Amino acid sequence: MHNQTDFTVIIKQNEGLIYKVVKVYTNSKEDEQDLYQEIVYQLWKCFSTFRGESKVGTWMYRVALNTAIAFLNKQKRKGSQVPIDELLLNRTEPADTLMAERSEALFAQIKRLSEIEKGIILLYLEGKTYDEIAAITGFTATNVGTRLGRIKQKIKEQIN
Amino acid sequence: MELEEMKAQWQQMSAGMEKQKSLTDTLIIKMTQLNYRDKLNKILIPETIGALVCFAAILFILTGLQSLNTPYLLVCGIVSAVILFVMPVLSLKAVYNIRSVNIISSTYSQSLARYAKAKLQFVFVKKLSFCLGALLMLAILPVMGKLISHVDLFKNTNLWYWYVIMFPFFYWFATWVFKYYNKTVAGAEDILKELAD
Numbered sequence: 001m002h003n004q005t006d007f008t009v010i011i012k013q014n015e016g017l018i019y020k021v022v023k024v025y026t027n028s029k030e031d032e033q034d035l036y037q038e039i040v041y042q043l044w045k046c047f048s049t050f051r052g053e054s055k056v057g058t059w060m061y062r063v064a065l066n067t068a069i070a071f072l073n074k075q076k077r078k079g080s081q082v083p084i085d086e087l088l089l090n091r092t093e094p095a096d097t098l099m100a101e102r103s104e105a106l107f108a109q110i111k112r113l114s115e116i117e118k119g120i121i122l123l124y125l126e127g128k129t130y131d132e133i134a135a136i137t138g139f140t141a142t143n144v145g146t147r148l149g150r151i152k153q154k155i156k157e158q159i160n
Numbered sequence: 161m162e163l164e165e166m167k168a169q170w171q172q173m174s175a176g177m178e179k180q181k182s183l184t185d186t187l188i189i190k191m192t193q194l195n196y197r198d199k200l201n202k203i204l205i206p207e208t209i210g211a212l213v214c215f216a217a218i219l220f221i222l223t224g225l226q227s228l229n230t231p232y233l234l235v236c237g238i239v240s241a242v243i244l245f246v247m248p249v250l251s252l253k254a255v256y257n258i259r260s261v262n263i264i265s266s267t268y269s270q271s272l273a274r275y276a277k278a279k280l281q282f283v284f285v286k287k288l289s290f291c292l293g294a295l296l297m298l299a300i301l302p303v304m305g306k307l308i309s310h311v312d313l314f315k316n317t318n319l320w321y322w323y324v325i326m327f328p329f330f331y332w333f334a335t336w337v338f339k340y341y342n343k344t345v346a347g348a349e350d351i352l353k354e355l356a357d
Contacts, residue, residue: 008188016177044192046264066263066271073275103173119268125170138267152163
């Protein structure tokens with residue numbers, strides 16, 4: 001299943017996943033656009049090598065998280081960009097402004113964590129099991145549990 | 161906000177997102193056709209031009225090596241050529257290391273570790289290049305004076321005095337530049353430490 005139609009279907013099914021990764025790792029609208037496109041581009045680039053051995057979600061998280069780290073680490077270099085509809089990057093701003101504000105506060109809290117913790121908490125909030133988080137991050141399931149305990153503590157301290 | 165509370169809110173937000181799907185086939189296809197060559201060129205063009213300038217300068221020095229008729233000018237010529245070769249090679253290698261992380265096969269922790277190590281190496285190369293650059297400036301000046309104007313700057317000018325006067329300024333500038341990288345180094349070291357925990 002390595003054609004463009006299959007790819008667009010997968011991306012459309014998981015567009016929220018990409019958006020959430022982008023929101024966690026960026027601090028400006030401009031960076032959000034850049035990273036969103038970069039993730040879609042990287043997913044397309046390695047789509048032919050995806051053999052379905054792992055779940056589509058696991059594969060997408062791995063590529064998206066690694067692309068986000070690469071984005072943070074590489075020197076910023078801009079290529080041609082596709083203008084993305086504002087709607088695409090304003091998903092959490094529907095008529096319900098209270099919900100939008102709460103979502104922004106949630107992302108802000110996650111952004112205060114370290115790079116390692118950001119990846120783990122994102123996967124945890126997405127409802128992944130310890131084993132799934134371990135498969136994506138490369139930590140052991142026990143280590144994921146330990147780290148989540150620390151994150152919990154850190155979040156408590158942030159509030160107090 | 162407790163972790164469980166965060167999770168509940170996250171799920172609520174995710175459910176809201178599901179209702180707002182806005183990507184179209186055309187937009188996705190356009191994103192897959194990003195002009196990536198432009199992106200590569202942004203980093204490769206200056207690096208390549210820099211390397212070509214250095215290699216042209218090496219060639220110029222090597223072809224005129226016979227004109228450097230005193231031992232000190234000869235030493236300056238050789239030192240300049242070596243630095244002009246080492247600097248672009250180190251710089252290209254550091255850039256390559258940062259770019260070479262495999263985002264498909266690497267796990268999140270592997271990528272973080274590789275980037276942190278590559279960043280430490282990159283800063284080391286930057287600092288080394290800064291010192292080599294200063295040394296090059298000292299060495300290449302009399303060489304170019306001789307090769308272009310056939311003048312021995314050591315004999316005809318007060319070059320040595322200028323070197324002595326300029327040294328404290330360079331030292332101060334180097335300290336200032338190195339301080340700029342301290343935060344980057346600390347950040348990379350923190351990531352490696354946290355990964356090892």
